[in-house]
Amino acid sequence: MITLKVEGMTCMGCVRSVEKAVGRADPGARVEIDLPSGKVAIDSATPRETFVAAIEDAGYDVAA
């Protein structure tokens, strides 16, 4: 399980956008996002850095 702390998500549109970015990085990934905390949990064998790059490419910052 990959856990990221994403900054800049402020509404459900942002959440959907991050979900889509994760899906571009790995179409088979399972993802759960908690908007208030910015916590993104991803179940995937794809490297963490691939998801970090995809989420940053979507316009959000990954803090951890």
Add this chain to the structure above:
Amino acid sequence: MITLKVEGMTCMGCVRSVEKAVGRADPGARVEIDLPSGKVAIDSATPRETFVAAIEDAGYDVAA
């Protein structure tokens, strides 16, 4: 000038995400987005459908 009506943008995080999607479709595109109306104006020679696909891929609907 390409003008799109994008649905589902509800905050500035969404706006930034759509801007990034436009930038993926054409890194040289100039884009202006009006959040309240959902109007996205793009100055680019890249085909309209390329931007529509990129924005939909980011999780937003293009109505027109």
